[in-house]
Amino acid sequence: MTAEADFSSKQMPAVVIGLSAVVVAVQGHEPKVFIVRGAEHALAAGVTSPNEEGDALPFGPFDPLQHKTLEEGLRTWVRDQTPLSPGYFEQLYTFGNRGRYAGQRDETKRVVSVGYLALTHEKPNAEKSERVFFGNWYDYFPWEDWRDGKPRILQDAIEPGLKRWIAAADTAEEKEHRRMRAQVCFGLSDAKGAAAAWDEEKVLERYELLYGANLVYESIRDKGMKVDYVLVPGRSMLYDHRRILATAMGRLRGKLKYRPVVFELMAAEFTLLNLQKTVEAIVGHRLHKQNFRRLVEGSGMVEEVAGKKSAEAGGRPAALFRFRRDVLLERSAPGVKLSASMGG
Amino acid sequence: MTAEADFSSKQMPAVVIGLSAVVVAVQGHEPKVFIVRGAEHALAAGVTSPNEEGDALPFGPFDPLQHKTLEEGLRTWVRDQTPLSPGYFEQLYTFGNRGRYAGQRDETKRVVSVGYLALTHEKPNAEKSERVFFGNWYDYFPWEDWRDGKPRILQDAIEPGLKRWIAAADTAEEKEHRRMRAQVCFGLSDAKGAAAAWDEEKVLERYELLYGANLVYESIRDKGMKVDYVLVPGRSMLYDHRRILATAMGRLRGKLKYRPVVFELMAAEFTLLNLQKTVEAIVGHRLHKQNFRRLVEGSGMVEEVAGKKSAEAGGRPAALFRFRRDVLLERSAPGVKLSASMGG
DNA sequence: TGACTTATGCTCATTCTGAGACTAAGTTGC
DNA sequence: GCAACTTAGTCTCAGAATGAGCATAAGTCA
Structure with a gap:
């Protein structure tokens, strides 16, 4: 020492x-x-x-x-x-x-x-x-967008690619280790067929796994490799920028749930559906409409504006809301709780 | 551009x-x-x-x-x-x-x-x-330890210091801004006497506020100032290390709640009271014993060990538990939920 | 006007929480 | 051995939060 x-x-x-x-x-x-x-x-x-x-x-x-x-x-x-x-x-x-x-x-x-x-x-x-x-x-x-159900790319490209990677392990121990990681990150079902849950915040972990498995362009590029199989679809970026983007996505998806950061992405006035669609875009899955509304309205983070809005698609005009900036200064400002729901 | x-x-x-x-x-x-x-x-x-x-x-x-x-x-x-x-x-x-x-x-x-x-x-x-x-x-x-109730240092040194700092603002606007920050960080009551809640995760925000208000040694040191009043008690550190420590405390206090990191601080085998005291030490306030037990046992993160323990102080021997390392590989491993409770 | 679309209100069963009463099983002092 | 004390562990209970869905309101479009 x-x-x-x-x-x-x-x-x-x-x-x-x-x-x-x-x-x-x-x-x-x-x-x-x-x-x-x-x-x-x-x-x-x-x-x-x-x-x-x-x-x-x-x-x-x-x-x-x-x-x-x-x-x-x-x-x-x-x-x-x-x-x-x-x-x-x-x-x-x-x-x-x-x-x-x-x-x-x-x-x-x-x-x-x-x-x-x-x-x-x-x-x-x-x-x-x-x-x-x-x-x-x-x-x-592309594999992070579950708003219209499980993305095809998972079955079509990622799961086969990961299975190939798992199978290519040198030792049985390494093979088991790879299997575990794939299971945790991508919810790949294990030997017993039990599928793990998809955690939308693990964006970086998933990207790093694909990088380590040589399934994305960057891993090939950085290691100067030639490959004879097809990489997982999805645009690549220069330098380590795709990794930084993955970090950002995971962080934002997490932060959304306990800090009122969505409002930074909204116009001054917005409808609740608008807000919901924004959250859905970020977290990558759909939410239960009525419960979302209950949560947001109940949180006291927004206040209604007098006028109405209709420019949207045909239907009953929605009330306009505005973020109450002062809640940032109140107690620990909460976020938008959200629970998965594959149905509209 | x-x-x-x-x-x-x-x-x-x-x-x-x-x-x-x-x-x-x-x-x-x-x-x-x-x-x-x-x-x-x-x-x-x-x-x-x-x-x-x-x-x-x-x-x-x-x-x-x-x-x-x-x-x-x-x-x-x-x-x-x-x-x-x-x-x-x-x-x-x-x-x-x-x-x-x-x-x-x-x-x-x-x-x-x-x-x-x-x-x-x-x-x-x-x-x-x-x-x-x-x-x-x-x-x-010292102001972060609420395990025995609100620390004296808050009334004795911090609140007077902050009030002095607020009063010393040049403009009314700046004064209001300072009051707000003090309220959010330290739960200082506002003009109407409404006290905000203490958020145990805001360790860094509180330290930065004290730094900005010239109430800790480091702010005096960095700015080469002389002061004629008494600084807030608490050991200082070299460089910006106290700030880094504050960041660590806040982060750990937060992480505890949604990831099973406490176990990194535990021996291989431990009693539930042991675990609880460790969590309390970190978050800085007491927890409700029965509920803590319910939560930990119900989470499936620990498993009981055969033997019993008694070496502790006189009383019924407690069962020993062990962290189930495999949960790290399961779904998104949860943390230790905790809710304030001033009573034992 | 009727079909359709989106908004919004309300219900209901279930689970999660916070708080506390109560019982169990040891130790220590005499 | 027993009373007093200490910590462990069970159970209950009311209230809040959650997940899901039904029903109604208020517009647009053909």
Whole structure:
């Protein structure tokens, strides 16, 4: 036991801190992430080879001289790279794995990336182009959307892929270990046929499992492998950005349940169905309408607005509600409790 | 909107990543943190002036050449600086505030610190010395221990201090803002006398408020101030380590409720009272015994062991239980639900 | 006007909680 | 050996929260 921590030694290699933002909005009942696409961006970042192209999150390096805090640095990059001004920021996680930052050939310049979650309300007319746009987050994680029942991709691609991976284990012990992980993450039924439940918050765990099983593009890319089988469908991202997105999705799905963060995604006034659809978009499954209403109204987090709304599809016009901002300052503001319900 | 992220520019100042560990154990029904004390340690770290001395967490810099991941680096430092081998690690938060790393005079060498939480079970005979020991975490946060009712320190020091701070606001608006924050964090009663609830998870928010109100030593130290009033009692720590500890306490208090992490703090076999006292030590308030038992037994997380125990104080011997490790692999393993109860 | 759509109110059985009474099985003092 | 005390463990009970569904209200559309 020797304490020889030494911050001052000259031989400590420089570390660059990368800041990435998962900027989330819900448009047309679909969860969206702000995406920056293209080789220019990658080139500007100086960490990829020129022939790499793909989707990325808004990101940039932390500059200790300019930015007083990490979050301030992040806000600067978001301001520079997006037309948005999210009202909510939250730090997610700091990733420092070697080899997880594709294109980074120079090992002496290690990038550690700090991921942030930002929430905003943007109407669908927000700036759109080939290079910069809001992408549906289920394009990157098709297996996470259970709103119309269990996604096909699970039977069609993931379960076979995982079974192949399990079978390829060297030892019986390793095989059992893989089986367990698959069961916990994806609810794969075990030997006895007992299927585990799907936990919608385990987004990162599932992605990491697919990465470890070489079933997503990033694992192939990072390890420089060639594969002769078909990868699991779903868009990939540059660097470790899909992992950061997975972290954001899991975190947001969890946070929703105990903090009133949904309202950051809503317009100033909204109907309860609107609110429900937004929550459903995030958590990826449907809710029981009447109970959702009871919960939200009973929580005291919203107040009714005088006018009515009808522009929606034909049907009885819904009452408009507004978030009571002051509850943020009251007791520990609760979230939106939710319980699965596959039926409408 | 310009994307000019540039990771490769030479002028980007070097950033050193500091890794700090909050290693928690519960001994004799008291929550403990592993502390490294002394000027040598601070000197070795090269970031403080020689005349500074105080309590610190085990910590050290992240070395990108040696450590494959941040967590691996942290484990190395914990191994080197403590006699422990915690079974549970979790990343807490990454702090990058300028001026929050005391003694750091050289602004070009900015330290960003990544805090980790580690849990371990250690009997009270673990290595003890003046320099390296387990300290009661309520020594650093006396106002967080409500096990014997509301701590005196709140009326005696904190509430007067906060009132002074509120009164010292420049504008009426700022005054109201301060009042609100104090109310939310500390349950200070508002103008109408309505007292808000105490949320045991808001440990960090409370510490930050005291820091901002210049009521703890660290705020005075970091800003180089002189004060003519008495600070709120409670041990301080070097650097931003008390803030990291606060983060750990809040996180652990929250996590306890939805993940079975308490068991990391327990011996292999334990009585239910034992388990309850451990939970109480962490969350800082008492629980209803019968209901706690009902919950734990009903959760299926523990199984009874054949033998009985009696070594405890005189009374009926309690049954011994053991954590069912396999539940970690089952569905989303639940935590220990708990509800306040001031009575035994 | 009738079919259809969405909003909103209400009921009901079940489970979960918080609180407490009560019984069981040891130890300690005399 | 017995009274007094201490901790363990069972059981009850009322009220709140939850999950599911029925019924009615208030619009649109053809």
